[in-house]
Amino acid sequence: MTTENDSKDYKKPEGYKKPDGYKKPFQNNFFNQAKPESKDxxxxxxxxxxxxxxxxxxxxxxxxxxxxxxxxxxxxxxxxxxxxxxxxxxxxxxxxxxxxxxxxxxSAINYAKLENVVADVYEKGQVPLLLVLDRITDVRNFGAIARTAECTGVHAIVIPTKGAAQINADAMKTSSGALNFLPVCREENLYLTIKYLQNSGIQVVACSEKLSKNMYEIDFTMPTAIIMGSEEDGISEELLHSVDELATIPMTGRVGSLNVSVATGVVLYEALRKRMV
The missing domain is CATH 3.30.1330.30 (Ribosomal protein L30/S12)
Known part of the structure; x- marks a missing residue:
């Protein structure tokens, strides 16, 4: 079945320009080749x-x-x-x-430039779907998230330069090879990254159990960047105050939260479902 992500007739936002020095980030269908010294x-x-x-x-x-x-x-x-x-x-x-x-x-991978990834997605006529991870430090959680992200059509994962999981052999293994194909972008300042994404015509959606708007109300068919927060304290207040939408996963049980990799999977599959309708 063809998804919205695969559409070739999506038009990039008016006024959007490719960044200076733009280079296509994808080559030979293997963006991030694992290095033999990945654990070194x-x-x-x-x-x-x-x-x-x-x-x-x-x-x-x-x-x-x-x-x-x-x-x-x-x-x-x-x-x-x-x-x-x-x-x-x-x-x-x-x-x-x-x-x-x-x-x-x-590092076990080669990092991508976010500007190049965004430009490449628009050039292909696709609807951007990005995943921003705010201070997620557990290697296995990161690997599991990457696996789900690749399966649901995420174009890239964005992580902060400081306070992110090390992408090592454990992360590569947990991702089941997804990190060989999925671009990972490392950014110095996630607040400025959010502003860049918004200026590029991409809505930024923060997901947390502390928020009030049901995720089913979010229009994921638009160009979207989804933010998931750290295992300890969720998304930082600075980022929460800078996003376009605040969404929560509905729950009826007594336990008030999900593991971050599970929560990410729930949100990404809702985004994929809406793009396939």
Whole structure:
């Protein structure tokens, strides 16, 4: 059955322009090829620096608290790689080798540029469906969400640079291969990301059990970005106040919430159902 997502006659919003330097994000139907070193770490100041210079995707860098200014930290800042100061004991637990106070976690995927993904979806005449994850840190939850997102036609997952699950071998396995095909975009500021999406003609819908509007009232046939919040405290107040729609999943039981991967699946399949009608 053809879904609204597959439609070739959808017209992009009036005035929308492709970003400067736009490049098509999809190649050979395999957007994110898993790397053989997906579970690897790189340690040592010079080794991490050379990894950054080589353009390798890095999820985060752990740096010993006592270390001062380092060239590797400046490179990480320029690349937008999260840096976390930690006690030396934590580094020692990760590796017993001479790490020199610096350990980098190599990503299992190549991150996409959100602007390119949005432009590509519009160029194909499709209706954008994006998933924004606000501080979801559990690796298996992330993998399960990615699996459902790929099955329901989500065009990309958006995560924050800081406070997101590490995309490692466990995430890849839990996603059942979905992360090999589904673009993941890493953004420095989700508030500004929401504003960009809205300016691109995409409605932003926040989903939480704390909200009053039933999700069945939302028009998911429009260009849509769905926000799901962290396992601990949901969607941040800043993001809640910046979205277009606030929606909740109706529940009749005594337990007041769902696991975030389950909740995401419920919402995404409602979006898919409406797009298939």
């Amino acid at each position: 770490i790189v340690f040592g100041i010079q080794s991490v620096l050379e990894t950054l210079r080589a353009g390798k995707e890095i999820d985060k860098i752990l740096v010993q608290r006592e270390l001062g200014s380092l060239e590797v930290l400046e490179f990480a800042r320029l690349r937008g790689v999260p840096v976390q100061k930690v006690p030396s004991e934590k580094l020692d637990r990760i590796t017993r080798k001479n790490h020199q106070g610096v350990i980098a976690f190599v």
